[in-house]
Structure formats: structure tokens, C-alpha cells
Amino acid sequence: MSDSVRDAAFFDHVGYATVWEDERCIDEGLRPRPGDRVLSITSGGDFSLQFLLADVASVLSVDFNPRQDFLLGLKVAALAELSHDELWRFCGLESCGDRAALHARLRHRLPEDAREYWDRQRGPIERGFLSGAKQDRFLHRAGAVITAVLGRRAVERYFASETLAEQRAAIGPSLRGLPWRALARVLFSRAVFNRAFDRAHFRYATREHHPASLLREQVEGVFLDLPARENFPYHWAFRRGFRDREHCPAWLRASGHDNLRDRLGRLTSTVADLEKVLEGLPDGSLDCFHFSNAFDWVSPTQFLVLMGEVVRVARPGARLCYWTNLFNTRRELGLAVGALGGIREERELADRIHRASRTPGYSSCTVGTITKEW
DSSP states (O other): OOHHHHTOGGGGSOOOSSOOSOTHIIIIIIOOOTTOEEEEEOTTSHHHHHGGGGTOSEEEEEESOHHHHHHHHHHHHHHHHSOHHHHHHHHTSSOOSOHHHHHHHHGGGSOHHHHHHHHHOHHHHHHOGGGOSHHHHHHHHHHHHHHHHHOHHHHHHHHHOSSHHHHHHHHHHHHTSHHHHHHHHHHTSHHHHHHHSOGGGGTTBSSSSOOHHHHHHHHHHHHHHSOGGGOHHHHHHHHSSOSSSSSSOGGGOGGGHHHHHHTGGGEEEEESOHHHHHHTSOTTOEEEEEOTTGGGGSOHHHHHHHHHHHHHHEEEEEEEEEEEETTBOOOOHHHHHHHHOSEEEOHHHHHHHHHTOSSOOEEEEEEEEEOOOO
């Protein structure tokens, strides 16, 4: 990965406390099975934990930013130490009189460097750490501004809707107004995203400017065509919480809490470059590869190098998945298929996941299967 990305100011802190990509890429795209061995980009840690709910044998979670590894460590410690009620309060999803006391209970479970880091983060801990990362603060601010423009009553009616017809009636008129279109041109502009995230995120942008009109269309499509009551990412962005303890990220659901806690020992994490991690793995050792949108930040040449390592370390039938941010150049899996062989792209499945995504901001989802034989 380019030093310009690694050294970006965005990564001086926890950039992502949650994962914005739609989790269906795990359940429907990668289809983890009991006994699978998984490699997952850490990011907010949600998907690395979600794999454990599928009863996989192991998860290796990888990120070059140590702060993201500290975040995953905090989530693991909270799952291990706290009841589900306490977990929700500690995260900031329900009121809590003393989150510092909950942190004091679980800090002994953190590695020393993570413990020292979170001991210094008194503000995020006391407010609820899920809202403390840069991406999540941007989502909440964007949600507040959009609510003000569309109208609080319309947004509340949207979230209360039971059917698509109801939510279209609730929010549709506001989306046809000039104030919304004017806001979208500014809010989804390249200038705003450069400030909210970092220019390094967009090193391989396909256009000089951010395609605000495409993002506006995606946001509108989610509002109008996907069930609001099931869209927990929109609940997070607009309401800073979740509808209930089942309509939330998989790792936070009450129904999976005990199983997840019992399987935490199958998760290991490391702070390293993805290329170095792959180079150090033996042939035929992994069944699932979750790459998040990591390939947005690598060159086409480096992408082929990484895919070559993936083919080497994958078992026959292994699955891989990655997303492409809306304004970055997609790394075409077909090029790797032609150059390397041993991979089959599952474009129809990936397109279906992308079309049904509850999280706007991506131009594509890519899914592939390793077809090599021993």
C-alpha cells in the first residue's frame, strides 16, 4: 500500500467504528461454513466478528492501522466481559450512568498497547465509543443535515413505515424538491469528502470530481426501494442508534451474543500490510477472503500481485469479496482471471448484492471463487 495512504492524517485515529458495507456480502457472497478458515480486513471489526457466528474455525483479522486493531480488541473485550445489556450501554446505544466503570471492568482483557490507547480516550469511552470515529461522526452529521432539509416529520414517518408504499409516500415528495438536490450537490461533493475522510482515499479516483449525482441517486434508491424498518445502517446514520437488538450489526444482536462470546478464541488480529500477511501464509490454507474496499488504495499492478497470493493460499472452492468506492477505479477481477487463472468471477451474485445494498456509496461489489485443484 502506498505510503501516501498509510501516512494519511485520517489514520492517526480510529477511522471507522462501524462497517458501512452491507453485511450481506458476508452471508450471501462469501457464504462462510462451519470449519472455514477466514482472512478479513479489520476496518471497524464488525465483519471479522460476524464470521464467528457462522461457526468458522478461525478468523485472521488484518489492518495496517493499529487504531483499528485497538478498536477490534475493545469490542472483543466488551463481548467477553459484559452482559448484552451492558454491551449496548457501553457502546453508547442506550443510556448509561458510568461507562468508565464498565471500561474499568474489561480493560484487563486488552493487550497492553490497546489498553494504554483506550485509557487515553476518556471522551469517546464516556460518550460511547461507537460514535467516536471519523466516518461515524460524518454519517451522523450527514444524517442530521439531510433530516433538516427533508423535514424531520417526513424522516420520522419514513422510519415508522411498515410498507414500501408508506415510506415512498412519506419521503418521496421531499426527495423531489430543489432543497434536497442542492444539498446533495454540496454534501456529496469531492471537496466535502476530502475533508471528511482524506484525499488519500481517492488516489485512484475515476473522475476529477466526486460523482455527487450518482451518490444522490443511490441514497434516494435506498430511501424509496428498500424496507426502512430493516435498514439498520440508515437507522445508525439518521438516528444514531438501532431499531432494536436484532436490527443492528450481526455482532451486536442479542440472538448471537452467547455463541459469539464462546467463539472469541478463534479470532486473532494483526497489524500489518495485507501483502506481507498473505506472503507469510502457507499454500491452500484459507477458505474465505473479506477484503472490504482495500483495493481502492492499491495500483493495478499491486492488485495482480495480491490476487496471485490469494490464489496460492486459497483452498479449492474458497470465496473472496471486495467493494469499490463509488468514485474510485474498480480493480477488475476479470483481469486477474486472465492473468492468473484459478478464479471464477460470480458477477451475477455480486451485482445482486450491490443492487440490494442498504448502504450507498459503492460502484460495485465483487465476488469470486477459487477454482484451482490440487
